Amino acid sequence: MPHDLHDFFYPRNVALIGATDNAVKPARAILENLFHFSGAVFPVNPKHETLLGRRCYPSIAAVPEAIDLAVIALPAPLMEQELGRLHEKGVRRAILISSGFAEAGPAGAGMQQRIAAITKHYGIRVIGPNALGVYNTENGLDSFFVSRERVSRPAPGRLSIISQSGAITVILMEALSRDGLGIAKAVNYGNRLDIDDADCLDYFADDPRTGAVAMYMESVADGKKFLASAKSFAAKKPLVIWKAGKFELGAAAVASHTATLAGTYGLYQAAFRQAGAVEAYTFDHMIDAAKAVALMDFPCVGDRLLVLTNGGGMAVAASDQAQREGFSMPPVPGEVRARLEKAFPPFYGMNNPIDLTGSGRNEDYYTALTEALPHYDAAIVIVLMGATTVTEGATGLIARACHEAKKPVVCCILQGLGYTQEAMHELLKLGVPVYPSPERAVRALAALRKATCRTCGKI
Amino acid sequence: MPHDLHDFFYPRNVALIGATDNAVKPARAILENLFHFSGAVFPVNPKHETLLGRRCYPSIAAVPEAIDLAVIALPAPLMEQELGRLHEKGVRRAILISSGFAEAGPAGAGMQQRIAAITKHYGIRVIGPNALGVYNTENGLDSFFVSRERVSRPAPGRLSIISQSGAITVILMEALSRDGLGIAKAVNYGNRLDIDDADCLDYFADDPRTGAVAMYMESVADGKKFLASAKSFAAKKPLVIWKAGKFELGAAAVASHTATLAGTYGLYQAAFRQAGAVEAYTFDHMIDAAKAVALMDFPCVGDRLLVLTNGGGMAVAASDQAQREGFSMPPVPGEVRARLEKAFPPFYGMNNPIDLTGSGRNEDYYTALTEALPHYDAAIVIVLMGATTVTEGATGLIARACHEAKKPVVCCILQGLGYTQEAMHELLKLGVPVYPSPERAVRALAALRKATCRTCGKI
Numbered sequence: 001m002p003h004d005l006h007d008f009f010y011p012r013n014v015a016l017i018g019a020t021d022n023a024v025k026p027a028r029a030i031l032e033n034l035f036h037f038s039g040a041v042f043p044v045n046p047k048h049e050t051l052l053g054r055r056c057y058p059s060i061a062a063v064p065e066a067i068d069l070a071v072i073a074l075p076a077p078l079m080e081q082e083l084g085r086l087h088e089k090g091v092r093r094a095i096l097i098s099s100g101f102a103e104a105g106p107a108g109a110g111m112q113q114r115i116a117a118i119t120k121h122y123g124i125r126v127i128g129p130n131a132l133g134v135y136n137t138e139n140g141l142d143s144f145f146v147s148r149e150r151v152s153r154p155a156p157g158r159l160s161i162i163s164q165s166g167a168i169t170v171i172l173m174e175a176l177s178r179d180g181l182g183i184a185k186a187v188n189y190g191n192r193l194d195i196d197d198a199d200c201l202d203y204f205a206d207d208p209r210t211g212a213v214a215m216y217m218e219s220v221a222d223g224k225k226f227l228a229s230a231k232s233f234a235a236k237k238p239l240v241i242w243k244a245g246k247f248e249l250g251a252a253a254v255a256s257h258t259a260t261l262a263g264t265y266g267l268y269q270a271a272f273r274q275a276g277a278v279e280a281y282t283f284d285h286m287i288d289a290a291k292a293v294a295l296m297d298f299p300c301v302g303d304r305l306l307v308l309t310n311g312g313g314m315a316v317a318a319s320d321q322a323q324r325e326g327f328s329m330p331p332v333p334g335e336v337r338a339r340l341e342k343a344f345p346p347f348y349g350m351n352n353p354i355d356l357t358g359s360g361r362n363e364d365y366y367t368a369l370t371e372a373l374p375h376y377d378a379a380i381v382i383v384l385m386g387a388t389t390v391t392e393g394a395t396g397l398i399a400r401a402c403h404e405a406k407k408p409v410v411c412c413i414l415q416g417l418g419y420t421q422e423a424m425h426e427l428l429k430l431g432v433p434v435y436p437s438p439e440r441a442v443r444a445l446a447a448l449r450k451a452t453c454r455t456c457g458k459i
Numbered sequence: 460m461p462h463d464l465h466d467f468f469y470p471r472n473v474a475l476i477g478a479t480d481n482a483v484k485p486a487r488a489i490l491e492n493l494f495h496f497s498g499a500v501f502p503v504n505p506k507h508e509t510l511l512g513r514r515c516y517p518s519i520a521a522v523p524e525a526i527d528l529a530v531i532a533l534p535a536p537l538m539e540q541e542l543g544r545l546h547e548k549g550v551r552r553a554i555l556i557s558s559g560f561a562e563a564g565p566a567g568a569g570m571q572q573r574i575a576a577i578t579k580h581y582g583i584r585v586i587g588p589n590a591l592g593v594y595n596t597e598n599g600l601d602s603f604f605v606s607r608e609r610v611s612r613p614a615p616g617r618l619s620i621i622s623q624s625g626a627i628t629v630i631l632m633e634a635l636s637r638d639g640l641g642i643a644k645a646v647n648y649g650n651r652l653d654i655d656d657a658d659c660l661d662y663f664a665d666d667p668r669t670g671a672v673a674m675y676m677e678s679v680a681d682g683k684k685f686l687a688s689a690k691s692f693a694a695k696k697p698l699v700i701w702k703a704g705k706f707e708l709g710a711a712a713v714a715s716h717t718a719t720l721a722g723t724y725g726l727y728q729a730a731f732r733q734a735g736a737v738e739a740y741t742f743d744h745m746i747d748a749a750k751a752v753a754l755m756d757f758p759c760v761g762d763r764l765l766v767l768t769n770g771g772g773m774a775v776a777a778s779d780q781a782q783r784e785g786f787s788m789p790p791v792p793g794e795v796r797a798r799l800e801k802a803f804p805p806f807y808g809m810n811n812p813i814d815l816t817g818s819g820r821n822e823d824y825y826t827a828l829t830e831a832l833p834h835y836d837a838a839i840v841i842v843l844m845g846a847t848t849v850t851e852g853a854t855g856l857i858a859r860a861c862h863e864a865k866k867p868v869v870c871c872i873l874q875g876l877g878y879t880q881e882a883m884h885e886l887l888k889l890g891v892p893v894y895p896s897p898e899r900a901v902r903a904l905a906a907l908r909k910a911t912c913r914t915c916g917k918i
Binding site for chain 1: 482483485488558559563604605606609610622623624625626627629630633634675677703704705706707708709711712713715716717741742743766769770771772773774775776777778779780781782783786788805806808810812814816817843844845846847848873895896897898899
């Protein structure tokens, strides 16, 4: 039996209620985005006969096919009546985009309660209200009311996003596509009148396109249900969770944002640990950890870290962070050192960190990794591309050495000029995540370690 | 009397000993960079009559003028003899680029000791060895052996950089120019055979072009001298220090990098606090804090923080971080709230955070700041530029409101697509620093607060 959420991501067709060509209205952006969907799209609005060159229908009843999914972008007070029409048409899935419900005060909360009762009675499953809905890179389904000119869409990839906040959904997607990372699916469930955080986790646990999940939450709908879903998800795939509303000021902001209770942060942390999820502490940490778990798939990673660099200072910063994250940095074994001393000039540093200095060449990265990486569990490779002896060709050699050693490796490249960004995208394509600071690189590797060791119980 | 370091930054002319046109040698990049200097440049190398179209001299003795500053890029074993020739010529300032001294083991350390004795005897002041030397945006002096194609140079600005690591000097400059921030001067003192961290601080304390300093250190040359210099610097100007080699693994990396003792981190932290310096904990933190203190000049900033956003989730993250950094977030005063309720649609959040939601327009940012900012000490303004109602014009309005209120304000804009980067550069030009995450924005404001309140003793 398909999961309750399946038809939200894989409907045969979609109707957009409240479709418009008015450029300042959210429904205009939704309509344009739905045109990227591989299935049929039916705009509905009694005021238009056509919209953006497509036929527009006066009502859902007038649409000539049975409809799998309705996206509703009508003012909150019109929602109740429209859901009746959906029921008459036999529609069983609805994404409610509109705000003005529980998050907007007592009157809105009343409307939301009535709608919850009606949809339950009709057997209509609901995402929203106050939500962006869904984005699926497999079939192009995209109910988001942000234009593609303003927010670029990531290409297909292994990571899926679950978010309580629409804005966070969008900026996560923006940040990932900026970094050249793809996603599988994204869902913003908003006020979760019906479909909630745990339902989304359950669906993605079984979704073959989803290899890992990055999740933003301010509160849970049902603590017990969430913990069970997170546990069974994390037993199969890496789960990174960013909980906002941790402290008093953040919790107050949650109350005005999603009108929910942020709860006691300590309880959330305990739940994440118990579930085997990786907690991301900040926005950057979320992006960094998501990149690591989306790109690299390793069983239980040990703590023996190799640091390879062409700039000593950055390696010192990486080493400090390695200590914070519980890595060890054993020295380069004697026989490896002997071989490196033959291959390298005497002024290279042959300890751990291995320091190629400002004279390090592309092939030196390959040599050092090939010799030393088999003796470690993971590596941080720092490439300062300002050095004249390192060129764009370093990326291919570094990726090759990592793949040959079959060990997780992350790179640190400062993303300044255009050619450094190309190097970063090149490495990402080869499956090596790149970070703009040594500390972030180490922290991302630590997140991967926590995510992959979740079942061995070592961390 | 001019400071000892003055002639390093403002010589009338420079000789480059070991000049070459060989593209793989560091001295080639130095020569090209020196051609940006406004004074005369004399390449010296007996093997060439001309270099890159300029006359080249066989020896320092053959140069037809008295020389203020010599930059020496010769192999370490040739250094001693060359310093004798400098002395005969009457040169009193030398930057020793070459590595292979104390950082390279006992033989190098012996050479460094001999050179220290010789230069002291001759009265030659030295920056280096194993150093990039100096960069001065006022006269174009640039002794760095990294090409401008690989590492862009920041435009003139208020911030100066002092760094023990050459690579960190370069990536700091690269990161600042990427973000559109200028610098006054930069110095990498390397093995500090003579000129050390404290000397650089003393010089920048009196340099009228330097408004603030960002400093990277792995160790101090002389703890007492450093503390005195840091204290007297920070009493006049903001000082941000990033200490690397904090923990065991980092300290071990310091030993192989600069062959110095990283020392006890707790003692450094105590010294920074006592001096009134702001400690940066990571590379990102260093960049973020440096941007804040370089762009904004305020007396003692209080703790009452306003958060203004068009995306609730980002404001929650900012509020969590505000709590961590010791800010308070009092609610918007009643009379201000009443005026905002008249100006704004009812679904905007009017607490603190003020949440303009995905419908917030450019002018709403101006209205909110103009009404509320006078009641607060500082503000974080979050602009999610994916919203269709916000355009590039928002930046000018936000900057105007900040300047009118005369309060420190930092922005958070995710730097994804091209137009968001333009918005960031535009705001920076108007004196408002921009950060790519809510937590980094708050942390930067906290750094500004620590730096500006250093004399009031409140923080």
